[in-house]
Amino acid sequence: MLSELLVKRNIYESQNHELIGLMIDDFLKREILPFHAEWEKNGKVSREIWEQTGTQGLLCIDVPEKYGGVGFDFSFSALFIEKLANFGITGPGFSLHSDIIANYIVKYGTEAQKNSYLPAMSQGTKIGAIAMTEPDCGSDLSNIKTTAVDKGSYYLVNGQKIFITNGLLCDFAIVAVKTPNASQKDSITLLLMDATAEGFQKGTTFKKLGMHAQDTCTLFFDNVKVPKEQVLFEEGKGFQLMMNELSRERLTIAIASAGMAKGAIEETIKYTTIRKAFKKPIAGFQNTQFKLAECATQLQIHQAFIDQCIALEIRGELSAESAAIAKCSASEMSTNIIDECLQLFGGYGYMWEYPIARRFADNRVAKIYGGTNEIMKILIAKKLLEGHI
Incomplete structure (x- = not known):
C-alpha cells in the first residue's frame, strides 16, 4: 500500500495529529463528500458547511484561542489542507479563509479588527x-x-x-x-x-x-x-504585506498539490488492481507497475521538502524562495502524476463521474494561482543570481 511505502513523517508525529486526522477523515466522509457533486452543480458550497466546519474546530486552526481560533500550530492546518486534497475536495475555500486571510488579520490587524472578524471566522459565520x-x-x-x-x-x-x-x-x-x-x-x-x-x-x-x-x-x-x-x-504598506504573506499561500498550494497527487495514486492503485485487460489486472503489466512506482517516488521526494517548509513556516523562517520552489515543483509534480494516473484509467479516465477526471481538471490551476510558475522561476533565479548580474 502507498501509505506503507512512504516514509513516516515527523511533521505529523504527535498523538493529537493522529486523533485530529481521524476526526477530519470522518467529518469529510460524512459531511462533505456526499454533497460535493451537488455543490459542483450549484457552483458553490452551502453556508451550513462553513458553520459545521467551524463547530468542528477546523477553521482558523492556528489562530490564537483568545481570538476564537484553536491555537494549534500550522502543521494542523497543513494536515487539514492535505486531507481535503487527498479526498479530491476542492469546493470549500477553507484554506484561503483560515490560513491566508485570518493570518493577515492576526499579524497586521488592530485589536478591534481582530475581535470583529476572527471569532466569527473561526465559527464559520463570517466568510472571508x-x-x-x-x-x-x-x-x-x-x-x-x-x-x-x-x-x-x-x-x-x-x-x-x-x-x-x-x-x-x-x-x-x-x-x-x-x-x-x-x-x-x-x-x-x-x-x-x-x-x-x-x-x-x-x-x-x-x-x-x-x-x-x-x-x-x-x-x-x-x-x-x-x-x-x-x-x-x-x-x-499593502504591497509589503502581500509580499510577506505570499510565501505562506504558496506553501498551502504545495501542500494541496501533494495531497491531490497522493489521492490520485491511491485511486489508480485501486482501479488497476480491479480492472482487467487481456485476462489479467492492469496492475499486473510492467508498464503500469513502472508508472505507479515513478509516481510514488516523485510524491515521496516532494513530500519531504514540503514537510521541511511546513517546519520552517511554523518557526517563522520560510523564505520566499523556498516557498516558490515548493509551489512550482509540487504543482508540476501533481500535474504530471494525475496525468499519468488518468492514462492508466483509459477511456474511463476521461469520464467526469470518475474522480480522476475531476482531479485532472481541479488540479490544473495549481500552476497558475498564487503567482504563476513562471513568476516562481523568476523569483528563484533572482536569488540564485543575486550579486552576479
Whole structure:
C-alpha cells in the first residue's frame, strides 16, 4: 500500500495529529463528500458547511484561542489542507479563509479588527475573501487600478477584482487598492471591506475548467465608503504585506498539490488492481507497475521538502524562495502524476463521474494561482543570481 511505502513523517508525529486526522477523515466522509457533486452543480458550497466546519474546530486552526481560533500550530492546518486534497475536495475555500486571510488579520490587524472578524471566522459565520487580481493585472500586483480616494474619515473605493475565491459567499474581503496620496513606491493599501457596504457588488459565478463547487466571481466597487479604521496595518504598506504573506499561500498550494497527487495514486492503485485487460489486472503489466512506482517516488521526494517548509513556516523562517520552489515543483509534480494516473484509467479516465477526471481538471490551476510558475522561476533565479548580474 502507498501509505506503507512512504516514509513516516515527523511533521505529523504527535498523538493529537493522529486523533485530529481521524476526526477530519470522518467529518469529510460524512459531511462533505456526499454533497460535493451537488455543490459542483450549484457552483458553490452551502453556508451550513462553513458553520459545521467551524463547530468542528477546523477553521482558523492556528489562530490564537483568545481570538476564537484553536491555537494549534500550522502543521494542523497543513494536515487539514492535505486531507481535503487527498479526498479530491476542492469546493470549500477553507484554506484561503483560515490560513491566508485570518493570518493577515492576526499579524497586521488592530485589536478591534481582530475581535470583529476572527471569532466569527473561526465559527464559520463570517466568510472571508481576498481581492488582489484585476482584469488587466494578474501577477503584477504593483499595477492594480482599483482606487481609494481619501475623504477625511473614510476612503471612496472604485474598481473591480476578478477570479475571487469565496467571492459569492464572502461577508468581507481584504481589498488591495491604490491610495493616490501615498508615495508612488508605497501606493498600495489593504482595506477590510464588508460585503454589506453600499456599492459593493458581486458578479455571477465563473464557469471554470475545474473546481466547479468553489464559488469564484468578480467583485465590483462603486463609490464604496470604507472607514479609515478598516485599513490593515498602515496606508501604503499593502504591497509589503502581500509580499510577506505570499510565501505562506504558496506553501498551502504545495501542500494541496501533494495531497491531490497522493489521492490520485491511491485511486489508480485501486482501479488497476480491479480492472482487467487481456485476462489479467492492469496492475499486473510492467508498464503500469513502472508508472505507479515513478509516481510514488516523485510524491515521496516532494513530500519531504514540503514537510521541511511546513517546519520552517511554523518557526517563522520560510523564505520566499523556498516557498516558490515548493509551489512550482509540487504543482508540476501533481500535474504530471494525475496525468499519468488518468492514462492508466483509459477511456474511463476521461469520464467526469470518475474522480480522476475531476482531479485532472481541479488540479490544473495549481500552476497558475498564487503567482504563476513562471513568476516562481523568476523569483528563484533572482536569488540564485543575486550579486552576479
